[in-house]
Amino acid sequence: MQLFKEHELKVTNSLSGKKEVFKPIKEGYVGMYVCGPTVYSNVHLGNCRTFMSFDMIFRYFKHLGYKVRYVRNITDAGHLENDADEGEDKIAKKAKLEQIEPMEVVQRYTVDFHETIKKLNLLPPSIEPTATGHIIEQIEIIKEILDKGFAYVVNGSVYFDVVTFNESNDYGKLSGRKLEDMIANTRELTAQGEKKNPQDFALWKKAEPQHIMRWPSPWGDGFPGWHLECTAMSTKYLGENFDIHGGGMDLKFPHHECEIAQAEARCGQTPVNYWLHANMLTLNGKKMSKSTGNNIYPSEMFSGENDILSKPFSPSVVRFFMMQAHYTSILDLSNDALLASEKGYTKLMEAMGSLDGLNGGNNSDFEVMAWKANCYAAMNDDFNTPILIAHLFEAVKHINLIKEGKEQLIKKDLELLKATMNSFVYDVLGLIDSAANQDDSASLEGVVQLLINLRNQARENKDFATSDTIRDELLALGIQLKDGKDGTTFSIVS
RNA sequence: GGCAUCGUGGCCGAGUGGCUAGGCACAGCUCUGCAAAAGCUUGUACAGCGGUUCGAAUCCGCUCGAUGCCUCCA
Numbered sequence: 001m002q003l004f005k006e007h008e009l010k011v012t013n014s015l016s017g018k019k020e021v022f023k024p025i026k027e028g029y030v031g032m033y034v035c036g037p038t039v040y041s042n043v044h045l046g047n048c049r050t051f052m053s054f055d056m057i058f059r060y061f062k063h064l065g066y067k068v069r070y071v072r073n074i075t076d077a078g079h080l081e082n083d084a085d086e087g088e089d090k091i092a093k094k095a096k097l098e099q100i101e102p103m104e105v106v107q108r109y110t111v112d113f114h115e116t117i118k119k120l121n122l123l124p125p126s127i128e129p130t131a132t133g134h135i136i137e138q139i140e141i142i143k144e145i146l147d148k149g150f151a152y153v154v155n156g157s158v159y160f161d162v163v164t165f166n167e168s169n170d171y172g173k174l175s176g177r178k179l180e181d182m183i184a185n186t187r188e189l190t191a192q193g194e195k196k197n198p199q200d201f202a203l204w205k206k207a208e209p210q211h212i213m214r215w216p217s218p219w220g221d222g223f224p225g226w227h228l229e230c231t232a233m234s235t236k237y238l239g240e241n242f243d244i245h246g247g248g249m250d251l252k253f254p255h256h257e258c259e260i261a262q263a264e265a266r267c268g269q270t271p272v273n274y275w276l277h278a279n280m281l282t283l284n285g286k287k288m289s290k291s292t293g294n295n296i297y298p299s300e301m302f303s304g305e306n307d308i309l310s311k312p313f314s315p316s317v318v319r320f321f322m323m324q325a326h327y328t329s330i331l332d333l334s335n336d337a338l339l340a341s342e343k344g345y346t347k348l349m350e351a352m353g354s355l356d357g358l359n360g361g362n363n364s365d366f367e368v369m370a371w372k373a374n375c376y377a378a379m380n381d382d383f384n385t386p387i388l389i390a391h392l393f394e395a396v397k398h399i400n401l402i403k404e405g406k407e408q409l410i411k412k413d414l415e416l417l418k419a420t421m422n423s424f425v426y427d428v429l430g431l432i433d434s435a436a437n438q439d440d441s442a443s444l445e446g447v448v449q450l451l452i453n454l455r456n457q458a459r460e461n462k463d464f465a466t467s468d469t470i471r472d473e474l475l476a477l478g479i480q481l482k483d484g485k486d487g488t489t490f491s492i493v494s
Numbered sequence: 495g496g497c498a499u500c501g502u503g504g505c506c507g508a509g510u511g512g513c514u515a516g517g518c519a520c521a522g523c524u525c526u527g528c529a530a531a532a533g534c535u536u537g538u539a540c541a542g543c544g545g546u547u548c549g550a551a552u553c554c555g556c557u558c559g560a561u562g563c564c565u566c567c568a
Contacts, residue, residue: 017498038567050568175563177497182564184496226566248568249499255567279499280562287561324517325507330500330561337506340518347517350531378508386508390516400532404525464527475530482531491531 002028004064009380011244012328014252014275015174019382022274024243030061030068031238033272035230035247035255036128038075039109040091042297043116045333046281046288050248052319052430053278053327055122057246057383059428070125071237073230074113076106077131077213077223091213102213106132116298119315121430127237131229135215138224138232141266142203142217150265154194156206156220160261162199169264171199174275175253201258203228227258235263235271245272249279281322282332283308296333309335313342316432320345323385323429344393349433350491351396352425354403355418361408366398368413372420379428388424395421404485448479452488455481 009022024030034054037043051072061068076091091102131138142158145151150165151158162171166179182199202225207214214221234242240263247256256275263271282288288295296308304312313321321341325331371391378387395417401407402414409417425431451470458466471481480493 035568040566044568047568053568172497175498177564181496246568249562250567251563252498253563254565278568280568282561285560321506328499329507332506334506336518340506342518344517384508386517387515390508393516397533404532406533459527462527468528471529480530483526483529484532485525489531 002065004028004066007064007376007380009064010382011274011276012382013273014277015272017176020274022243024066025241025273028065028067030066030244031242032058032061032068032070032244032246033230033234033238033242034070034072034125034245035251036073036075037109037113038091039106039113041109042299043109043113044288045283045296045298045301046248048116048120048298048318049281049322049331050246050278051117051122052120052322053383054246054276055117055430056323056327056385056428057244057276058123058125059430060379060383063423063428068126069238071127071129071234072125073233074106074110074128074130075229076103076110077135077229119298119302120319121315121432123430129233129237131224131233132213134229134232134236135224137236138228139204139215139217141228141232141235141262144266145203145262148265151203152196153219156222157194157202158204158219158225159195159200160203160225160258160265161196162201162261163197165261165265169261171261172257174257174260177253177257201226201254203262227255227262230255231259231262231266231271234259235267240267241269241271241273243272244274244276246276246278249277252277278327279330282330284334285332309338313338317342317345320348320429320431323431324389326382326384326386328382345431346491346493348389348392348396348425349431351399352421352433353491354399355421358399358402358409358414358418360411360414361402362410364409364413365401365407366409366413366417368409368416368420371395372416375420375424379424385429388429392421392424448474448490452481452490456488 010019011022012018013020032054034051036051037047054070054072058068058070091105142151145160146153146158149161151160162179165171171179172182179199183197204217204219205222205225206220207222211223213223215223234245245256245259252275260271263269280287283294283296286292286294296306298315298318300306301309301313301318302315317338321333321338322331324341324344371394375388375391378384378391381387398407398409399417402409451474455467455470458464458470474481474490475493478493479490482489482491
């Protein structure tokens with residue numbers, strides 16, 4: 001199904017700062033690159049939000065019928081700790097601290113990353129390349145940039161010449177900066193050493209003898225510079241000009257700006273048509289920071305082992321919470337906000353559970369076609385998941401009314417409603433019904449049904465003491481009974 | 495200090511020149527043995543001060559505040 005032919009999708013392009021109609025380079029195909037994690041420590045929640053935002057975008061493109069190649073890298077070569085004399089690889093530094101091999105650190109935190117995002121139901125990207133696996137490609141790009149005259153070699157290192165580049169190109173167009181202003185505002189901190197200009201950045205850095213991660217190159221043993229890996233991997237798998245490049249807002253400058261410069265210097269054309277930036281996640285209104293303690297890891301949220309939140313929150317609830325905010329907005333995480341989201345999530349999932357048991361009627365009290373169009377309109381407007389969710393709750397209301405027999409839908413409309421809800425809730429938003437996924441659900445169901453029957457017998461005998469005991473004890477165990485027109489049902493509450 | 499984004503009702507969070515966001519919480523009602531769940535009803539918010547306009551939360555200016563970047567960072 002090539003839904004994209006009937007939907008005009010708009011995306012916020014950071015290059016223009018405006019919403020633009022998305023037109024892929026090749027009809028029906030989307031190439032998307034997203035800057036992945038640096039695997040030198042546990043992935044944190046802010047990272048997860050960014051990757052989740054692009055996961056949702058990936059999912060929606062696929063839902064529209066595009067063939068998507070989604071490349072998200074693993075940065076396992078680390079970045080420079082300092083851009084001056086003490087060039088030291090971040091991963092190498094951590095390794096020394098812990099007295100283990102750099103690749104052991106990489107492996108450990110790559111596993112942590114994968115486990116965490118799997119819990120959050122992120123789809124694997126089409127390609128997940130590593131920086132260390134693309135050293136040769138990076139060296140080749142440096143050669144090309146040197147040949148074009150946009151870089152220079154100093155003492156075994158290679159630097160990108162921003163000033164020369166700016167004479168023929170526009171350095172700063174993504175982040176709205178002017179090179180002249182940046183030069184004027186340069187802080188007079190440490191001496192610049194090898195660089196001609198403080199704005200220049202390393203393409204290749206000479207490795208000191210104690211540096212563990214090192215590769216041979218035409219300029220001596222060393223390691224690739226800050227921004228090069230993304231240029232190497234994005235162009236290798238997506239081409240010199242591709243559709244979408246994404247990442248967190250904090251990467252806009254200098255990382256993405258430098259990527260543009262490298263690619264333009266090398267190929268003479270702009271690498272990316274649409275730059276998408278996901279916004280930050282704050283915690284209790286403040287930025288997350290390990291040093292101040294205003295920080296929480298995903299595993300701590302899921303387990304409840306933290307001093308910030310009153311209870312554990314399931315990955316599904318966290319995902320729903322994040323989908324309730326637009327990806328370009330700052331989102332503030334707090335206990336109250338999560339509690340509210342958890343209730344909303346439960347309400348949505350219970351309606352999803354009711355949906356299957358609904359039967360068609362003689363006429364339709366709810367215009368499903370128009371509602372469906374609204375859902376698509378929301379997503380087509382720069383992936384507006386909060387608006388989509390608002391529409392989903394509109395459907396929840398009708399689902400509950402139909403369940404109670406107060407409204408009805410003809411079979412065809414009901415089928416359309418089911419299909420559309422399933423698409424958006426599970427495929428696009430990537431939500432999972434965590435209660436339905438629990439083990440032993442069949443036997444649990446039998447046990448609770450038994451208690452429901454006993455309670456109803458007690459109620460018929462007006463033995464309310466017994467019936468209320470059953471109800472209240474079950475609730476204390478996290479099982480809530482719901483008396484409806486057609487008998488009693490139950491759901492798992494936390 | 496510079497650049498950027500933003501500041502919405504009790505909480506979270508959309509919208510963005512005139513028309514209902516939505517969720518959670520609160521209150522009333524229906525249902526119920528009582529509750530819960532579900533449904534219905536109610537909320538006239540847009541940081542402050544000026545300006546543009548017939549009309550601004552929405553555009554412009556200033557002030558204050560928050561967040562991000564300017565140094566590895568989603």
